[in-house]
Amino acid sequence: MKYKFTDVILQTATKVLVFIIMTFSIYVLFAGHHNPGGGFIGGLITASALVLLYIAFDFQTVREILPVDFKLLAAAGVIVSVLTGTASFLFDVPFLSQSFTYVDLPFLGKTELTSALIFDLGVYMTVVGTTLTIITSISEDDK
Amino acid sequence: MTALHIAVLTPFIAVPLIPILYKILRRIHTGWFVLLVPLALLFFFGTYFSFQEPLEPVLYSVPWIPTLDIHFTVYLDSLSLLFTLLITGIGTLVVLYSIFYMSMDREKLHLFYAYLMLFMGAMLGSVLSDNLLVLYSFWELTSVSSFLLIAYWYQRKKSRYGAQKAMYITMTGGFAMLLGFIILYVISGTLSIRELISMTDMLSQHSLFIPAMFFIMIGAFTKSAQFPFHIWLPDAMEAPTPVSAYLHSATMVKAGVYLVARLTPVFGGHLEWFWTISIVGIITMFVGSFIAVRQTDLKALLAYSTISQLGLIMSLLGVGSMSLNPQYSGSSMVFAGAILAAVFHLINHSIFKGCLFMMVGILDHETGTRDIRRLGGLMHVMPISFTLTMIGGFSMAGLPPFGGFISKEMFFTGMLTAPRTMSDWLLFLPIIAWVASVFTFVYCMILVFKAFAGPYQPEELERKPHEAPIGMLISPIVLAALVLVLFFFPNLLTTAILEPSVKAIIPGAFPNGVQWHAHLAAWHGPNTELFMTIGIIVFGTLLYTYYTKWRSIYHSLPVKLTINQLYDRGLVGMERVAGKVTKSYMLGTAPVYLSYLFIFLVVLVGGSLLLLNGFHFDPSNDSDIALYEYMLGFIMVAASIYILFTKSRLLSIISVSVVGYIVSMFFVIFRAPDLALTQLVVETISTSLFLLCFYFLPKVSRMITPVKLKIGNAVIALAVGTTLTLVGLSAQGHRLFEPISEYFKDSYTLAGAKNIVNSILVDFRAFDTMLEIVVLFTAGVGIYTLIKLRHARSDEQ
Numbered sequence: 004m005k006y007k008f009t010d011v012i013l014q015t016a017t018k019v020l021v022f023i024i025m026t027f028s029i030y031v032l033f034a035g036h037h038n039p040g041g042g043f044i045g046g047l048i049t050a051s052a053l054v055l056l057y058i059a060f061d062f063q064t065v066r067e068i069l070p071v072d073f074k075l076l077a078a079a080g081v082i083v084s085v086l087t088g089t090a091s092f093l094f095d096v097p098f099l100s101q102s103f104t105y106v107d108l109p110f111l112g113k114t115e116l117t118s119a120l121i122f123d124l125g126v127y128m129t130v131v132g133t134t135l136t137i138i139t140s141i142s143e144d145d146k
Numbered sequence: 147m148t149a150l151h152i153a154v155l156t157p158f159i160a161v162p163l164i165p166i167l168y169k170i171l172r173r174i175h176t177g178w179f180v181l182l183v184p185l186a187l188l189f190f191f192g193t194y195f196s197f198q199e200p201l202e203p204v205l206y207s208v209p210w211i212p213t214l215d216i217h218f219t220v221y222l223d224s225l226s227l228l229f230t231l232l233i234t235g236i237g238t239l240v241v242l243y244s245i246f247y248m249s250m251d252r253e254k255l256h257l258f259y260a261y262l263m264l265f266m267g268a269m270l271g272s273v274l275s276d277n278l279l280v281l282y283s284f285w286e287l288t289s290v291s292s293f294l295l296i297a298y299w300y301q302r303k304k305s306r307y308g309a310q311k312a313m314y315i316t317m318t319g320g321f322a323m324l325l326g327f328i329i330l331y332v333i334s335g336t337l338s339i340r341e342l343i344s345m346t347d348m349l350s351q352h353s354l355f356i357p358a359m360f361f362i363m364i365g366a367f368t369k370s371a372q373f374p375f376h377i378w379l380p381d382a383m384e385a386p387t388p389v390s391a392y393l394h395s396a397t398m399v400k401a402g403v404y405l406v407a408r409l410t411p412v413f414g415g416h417l418e419w420f421w422t423i424s425i426v427g428i429i430t431m432f433v434g435s436f437i438a439v440r441q442t443d444l445k446a447l448l449a450y451s452t453i454s455q456l457g458l459i460m461s462l463l464g465v466g467s468m469s470l471n472p473q474y475s476g477s478s479m480v481f482a483g484a485i486l487a488a489v490f491h492l493i494n495h496s497i498f499k500g501c502l503f504m505m506v507g508i509l510d511h512e513t514g515t516r517d518i519r520r521l522g523g524l525m526h527v528m529p530i531s532f533t534l535t536m537i538g539g540f541s542m543a544g545l546p547p548f549g550g551f552i553s554k555e556m557f558f559t560g561m562l563t564a565p566r567t568m569s570d571w572l573l574f575l576p577i578i579a580w581v582a583s584v585f586t587f588v589y590c591m592i593l594v595f596k597a598f599a600g601p602y603q604p605e606e607l608e609r610k611p612h613e614a615p616i617g618m619l620i621s622p623i624v625l626a627a628l629v630l631v632l633f634f635f636p637n638l639l640t641t642a643i644l645e646p647s648v649k650a651i652i653p654g655a656f657p658n659g660v661q662w663h664a665h666l667a668a669w670h671g672p673n674t675e676l677f678m679t680i681g682i683i684v685f686g687t688l689l690y691t692y693y694t695k696w697r698s699i700y701h702s703l704p705v706k707l708t709i710n711q712l713y714d715r716g717l718v719g720m721e722r723v724a725g726k727v728t729k730s731y732m733l734g735t736a737p738v739y740l741s742y743l744f745i746f747l748v749v750l751v752g753g754s755l756l757l758l759n760g761f762h763f764d765p766s767n768d769s770d771i772a773l774y775e776y777m778l779g780f781i782m783v784a785a786s787i788y789i790l791f792t793k794s795r796l797l798s799i800i801s802v803s804v805v806g807y808i809v810s811m812f813f814v815i816f817r818a819p820d821l822a823l824t825q826l827v828v829e830t831i832s833t834s835l836f837l838l839c840f841y842f843l844p845k846v847s848r849m850i851t852p853v854k855l856k857i858g859n860a861v862i863a864l865a866v867g868t869t870l871t872l873v874g875l876s877a878q879g880h881r882l883f884e885p886i887s888e889y890f891k892d893s894y895t896l897a898g899a900k901n902i903v904n905s906i907l908v909d910f911r912a913f914d915t916m917l918e919i920v921v922l923f924t925a926g927v928g929i930y931t932l933i934k935l936r937h938a939r940s941d942e943q
Binding site for chain 2: 031035036037038039040041042043044047048050051054058074077078080081084085088098099101103115117119120122123125126129130132133134136137138140141142
């Protein structure tokens with residue numbers, strides 16, 4: 004955005020809120036298998052946290068603290084998801100077959116590990132990447 | 147998976163490795179690594195080859211898409227072996243040559259070699275596949291790689307034009323061929339060429355047999371640059387010379403010939419097949435040789451000569467196919483000679499034409515020009531090049547002691563067979579063949595002597611010419627040596643390749659017990675063929691000497707121009723029509739597009755609801771509506787109505803998001819937390835996106851719209867609302883199918899997930915999700931490029 008508005012209250016609140024929303028989004032991403040949530044919702048929540056950051060501060064500042072190319076993030080997400088699918092060829096099962104197992108991890112106890120989570124991570128990355136690609140490219144368009 | 151399958155896939159495996167090697171080992175020419183691939187494959191296929199014994203055909207099948215009858219079946223017999231040896235053998239030499247031709251510092255070698263390997267794999271797949279659809283896939287892949295290679299220097303306008311032209315023409319033919327294949331499948335129920343051959347009698351009874359034949363012939367003719375589809379080949383010469391030597395003379399353009407040979411057991415013996423292929427072949431031969439003479443660019447000359455030689459091989463296959471006709475079963479051995487000539491000339495042509503292309507590449511590389519008006523007198527400067535060009539050129543002209551002489555004589559025998567055994571008026575075949583051969587002789591002489599004899603004009607050349615480096619000469623030397631070997635030992639390949647290939651092309655002509663042995667010889671005594679050759683030399687020399695006297699004939703006969711103009715005008719015309727049609731409804735304003743979408747929805751959904759009498763309203767199962775649900779509904783309606791009357795943009799955006807948030811409230815009430823969460827966040831983000839766009843919109847609060855338009859919009863809006871309400875109510879009332887949700891209830895045991903919605907997304911229907919994120923990503927990239935490209939364009943202005 005062309006003009007910079009400095010709203011001290013918004014900025015101060017954002018500094019705290021962004022971390023809360025981010026933490027929540029990651030919780031939602033991992034909890035998705037058993038509770039409401041998943042990669043798509045988690046990705047959207049992360050995106051909304053970042054949008055809040057963009058609104059509270061100007062684009063230059065956000066780019067300095069978060070030097071991420073969102074286009075590449077989105078592409079990486081698609082690749083992660085597709086590769087999770089092709090991994091099933093190694094076990095001679097149809098494309099995108101998911102599997103899960105239970106492992107005893109230190110501190111966490113009996114934990115379920117699923118290949119679907121990796122797939123969901125790809126979805127998460129694509130959603131964050133695409134949403135922010137669209138928003139940043141529209142808002143940086145100040146000609 | 148067998149070794150043969152892996153051999154076909156090897157070049158494809160090499161493709162992604164080439165850029166990596168190129169990036170890591172910048173100081174070594176990438177070609178050296180790539181060379182290993184064709185070399186290894188040459189040795190691999192060489193193990194199937196033996197001089198004394200013909201190869202026992204082998205067939206291995208791997209199911210690929212079994213439900214569609216598509217199997218990756220590799221069938222290797224002598225005919226396929228011949229092609230694989232040509233592809234890998236000439237491939238090796240071409241890669242070796244390209245190491246010296248393609249500059250390491252200036253060229254994007256990784257792309258060049260990646261495309262080249264893509265082609266090699268596709269070509270191997272085409273000649274080894276027994277399944278028609280697999281063959282088709284590889285076939286089209288050769289067109290794609292050819293497109294990429296022609297457009298390798300994509301900065302040049304002519305390269306782009308040539309690449310596009312080649313792709314349009316060969317792919318149109320490819321589609322026709324696919325249609326033919328599908329018809330064959332419908333008739334026979336099999337996609338395997340082996341099985342098709344075994345049921346030939348049944349096939350030929352079917353009324354769709356002849357259409358299938360013609361569609362397949364179109365595919366073969368476009369690929370092998372037969373008249374009138376030949377126009378793409380000269381423009382394909384914009385590719386780097388190693389590519390021209392490999393794809394556009396030795397291998398890819400032979401794919402059409404291969405297809406005709408491969409399917410001769412199915413179609414051969416039918417008069418339609420014989421007439422079309424012989425006549426198209428012989429016309430192509432004449433047109434190609436006639437136009438080749440007028441060319442001043444050596445590569446264009448070679449391109450037309452390739453067209454002409456391919457026509458020669460085609461016409462032989464056409465005449466030879468008559469050996470399968472029951473009417474001529476007595477002379478089937480005579481017709482077999484034509485097939486033998488075709489196979490032998492195919493080998494010869496690949497060898498001498500490969501050599502000649504490499505020599506023209508060397509000339510271009512050393513002098514900076516391929517124009518015969520500027521070249522001349524290089525005999526003393528480049529003696530080795532001169533010798534090699536002479537060997538290749540004289541072989542093409544059909545002179546002894548080179549391999550081309552034997553196949554040319556066999557060609558005449560084959561052409562003379564037609565009038566001798568069929569009817570007299572087929573005499574036009576050998577006559578056209580002879581005339582075309584005279585022109586062939588003339589352009590061969592132009593090729594050899596205009597460049598190397600005559601006055602030396604160093605001032606016309608861009609560089610000071612000198613003999614090419616030895617590395618560049620190795621490949622043409624090998625090929626030139628083979629040209630000589632084929633003359634002095636013509637029977638070297640007879641048992642191993644020629645005889646079994648002929649038997650594979652016309653199996654019906656050799657019923658059990660019929661003994662037939664091919665014997666090739668340079669000297670047959672004074673017969674018609676020999677006198678024809680002598681006549682060619684005499685008339686050819688005369689025409690060559692007095693070329694300036696009769697050159698004007700070309701200006702009165704613009705044969706080539708008309709077909710090319712037809713193509714160009716057709717292209718422009720199609721663009722214009724398509725542009726007009728698109729402009730008539732693409733008006734560039736969002737309201738118009740939205741009205742298209744909505745009208746379509748109302749007509750399609752509402753219309754089918756009306757026509758099929760699908761409306762059904764049954765409130766008996768509905769639960770009671772609570773007061774707070776009424777309230778939420780009321781707020782939603784109020785917010786929607788408010789949008790209609792507010793003058794401020796900001797307020798309308800807020801009203802829209804009110805509607806969205808209430809929808810998510812409903813999700814909460816109906817206990818769909820996943821949907822509610824998603825809807826909430828989507829609403830948040832889209833509102834901020836709206837606000838962003840809002841910032842860029844013009845300051846005017848509302849456009850002043852005419853009343854008529856307003857009424858129209860109101861009608862559309864009401865219609866959409868009514869339709870969707872009716873659909874919603876009907877959906878509640880119908881239970882046509884067993885709900886699939888039962889299956890998902892077991893998600894905990896099936897997918898280890900307690901959240902059904904999520905397990906549907908990432909497990910049960912993960913394929914949908916995967917494609918959805920691909921769509922999402924594509925949309926994001928689309929928006930990004932739209933915005934950035936707009937900038938790039940305004941920067942240019």
